[in-house]
Amino acid sequence: MASSGFSLAPLHVFNGEGFNIWAVKTRTYLQAFDLREVVNSDAEPAPLRANPTVAQIRHHTDERTKRHKAMSCIQNCVTDVIFMRIMACETPKEAWDKLKEEFQGTERTRQQQLLNLRRDFENLKMKEKEIVKQYSDRIMAVVNSLRLIGEQFSEARIVEKVMFTLPKRYEAKISSLEDSRDLTTISLTE
Incomplete structure (x- = not known):
């Protein structure tokens, strides 16, 4: 070594x-x-x-x-x-x-933690005064907690979550991305 x-x-x-x-x-x-x-x-x-x-x-x-x-x-x-x-x-x-x-914890405890974190992930929405970076950081904090417990999360699922929960003021940018890129291959940073 x-x-x-x-x-x-x-x-x-x-x-x-x-x-x-x-x-x-x-x-x-x-x-x-x-x-x-x-x-x-x-x-x-x-x-x-x-x-x-x-x-x-x-x-x-x-x-x-x-x-x-x-x-x-x-x-x-x-x-x-x-x-x-x-x-x-x-x-x-x-x-x-x-x-x-x-x-x-026990398997039951881990399952409960997974359920709570999945619910947190599904309920995340971008706040009006929040910037995209802050929002993506909040999403990644939940995703990383899920991954630590053993949940598999694809980049595409995370990107999809961001795209569908951005406020209306981002509609033009989202439409542009949907027209120009394959959303299944785009990364969160992009």
């Missing part, structure tokens, strides 16, 4: 708030070190065969130590208060699942 000139920023420390954002950052961090799969599964590496080569021994050792590295990453990116909740966990998957259950 050092030879590529790429260095990772320090991990964001989770203090009990903003679990979804912390989880995305931590997953990416673990992926950068090829440790994400270790957190997804509790599987032990297969035992060495008889008369293994040096390369096979090295590979097996690397695979075994990945669990400890992943656990270290998880433990070191939480506050001491949160650490106390996961310190008895034996595997990185167990620690991750415990954090997820406690701070992301």
Whole structure:
């Protein structure tokens, strides 16, 4: 990793708030070190065969130590208060699942959050004194919250929402866009 000139920023420390954002950052961090799969599964590496080569021994050792590295990453990116909740966990998957259950909530809770955010998205309308940038920022805040929970949102759906909820004073611009562009391929920034 050092030879590529790429260095990772320090991990964001989770203090009990903003679990979804912390989880995305931590997953990416673990992926950068090829440790994400270790957190997804509790599987032990297969035992060495008889008369293994040096390369096979090295590979097996690397695979075994990945669990400890992943656990270290998880433990070191939480506050001491949160650490106390996961310190008895034996595997990185167990620690991750415990954090997820406690701070992301049950499936029912997540479904309720999704319903509320979808309703918020559908009810968004541009205010008369608001500029398009402010309105699109409000829309993206809701969309990003939905995405953090796992909802898929296409750019076309977001653009459609903006186009249909702009005030009448933008009708000429909307008509011009509809005539000159394919609205299914236009981005929100455009």
